[in-house]
Amino acid sequence: MKSNVDPAPAAPPTEKGANRREEILDAASALLLEEGYASFSARGVAARAGLRLSHVQYYFASPASILAELLERFVRRYGDEIMIRFGSAGGSGEERLYRSLDFLLNDEAYRRDCGIFMIEVAGFAARNEVIAAALARYYEIYFELFSGIVKTLNPSLSPRARARRARQCVALVEGMSMTRPHMGRKGETDFSAREATRAIMRLVSGE
Numbered sequence: 001m002k003s004n005v006d007p008a009p010a011a012p013p014t015e016k017g018a019n020r021r022e023e024i025l026d027a028a029s030a031l032l033l034e035e036g037y038a039s040f041s042a043r044g045v046a047a048r049a050g051l052r053l054s055h056v057q058y059y060f061a062s063p064a065s066i067l068a069e070l071l072e073r074f075v076r077r078y079g080d081e082i083m084i085r086f087g088s089a090g091g092s093g094e095e096r097l098y099r100s101l102d103f104l105l106n107d108e109a110y111r112r113d114c115g116i117f118m119i120e121v122a123g124f125a126a127r128n129e130v131i132a133a134a135l136a137r138y139y140e141i142y143f144e145l146f147s148g149i150v151k152t153l154n155p156s157l158s159p160r161a162r163a164r165r166a167r168q169c170v171a172l173v174e175g176m177s178m179t180r181p182h183m184g185r186k187g188e189t190d191f192s193a194r195e196a197t198r199a200i201m202r203l204v205s206g207e
Contacts, residue, residue, distance in 0.1 A: 021059050024049055025073060028066045033113060037120045042066070064124070068134035071121055075138045078110060079145045086149055093153045094201055100149075101200075102193035105176065114177045142170050154204045165204050172199055 027049035032040055042063050046056040060066045085100040104110060124131040146166040150157065157165065173196060180191040189195075 017059065020055070021069075024051070024056055024059055024066070025070055029070055029113075029117075032067075032070070032120055033117060037123050040067075040120075040124075062130070064128050064130035067121060067124055067131050070117075071131075071134045071138050072141075074113070074117065075141045078104065079141060081107075082145065083148075086152075094197060097149065097153065097200060098193060098197040101173070101196045104173065105180075105191070105193045105196060110177070111181065114174070118174070118178065139170065143167055146170055150204050153201070154206075157204070168203050169200050172196065172203070 024045060028040075028045045031044050031048045035044075040063060042056050042060070043053050045063075045066060046053045049056070056066075060069070082100045082104055085103055086096045088096070088099070090096075091099070121131060121135060125135045126132075143163070143166050146169045147162055150162050150165045150169065154162075154165075176191040176196055180187040183191070
């Protein structure tokens with residue numbers, strides 16, 4: 001991945017184009033997770049997708065633009081799933097939070113992808129301004145999501161305190177997601193969805 005600037009805008013969205021973009025993104029995700037950023041390239045993505053390089057370049061101006069869209073897709077997909085569970089009727093705010101975190105921390109795809117995916121993207125972000133901007137956007141979306149959850153759990157918090165708590169929640173959840181797989185049974189117990197819920201409830205309980 002050599003260029004830091006996308007030379008051209010992405011192709012306009014059409015139904016066929018949207019399907020092809022998803023196909024390319026799926027191939028890119030598999031390549032990144034299996035082989036790491038050192039082997040990531042538009043040519044590699046094309047080979048994984050069974051497409052010509054020119055087809056990939058038509059939809060994505062650079063390898064960086066592929067990664068940027070992968071990151072956006074990742075956070076929005078899981079953000080939507082979290083909010084569906086948090087917003088569903090029934091139970092206290094704490095129980096709704098638990099349902100959300102139980103999905104997030106125990107979903108097999110998320111457990112598989114989160115640590116590797118985020119580590120690999122962070123490696124790119126240190127070298128590429130397009131990915132750095134995409135990573136900043138990723139956290140902006142994540143913070144907004146948790147800011148809404150924190151506001152529901154404790155409406156009395158000031159906007160500044162709510163934003164601070166939201167950032168702490170994101171750090172807590174992502175830290176658990178990335179470190180738990182390396183800690184064996186103790187990690188599974190100490191970083192369970194129930195423990196994460198208790199920790200977040202403590203975070204949002206006051207000023």
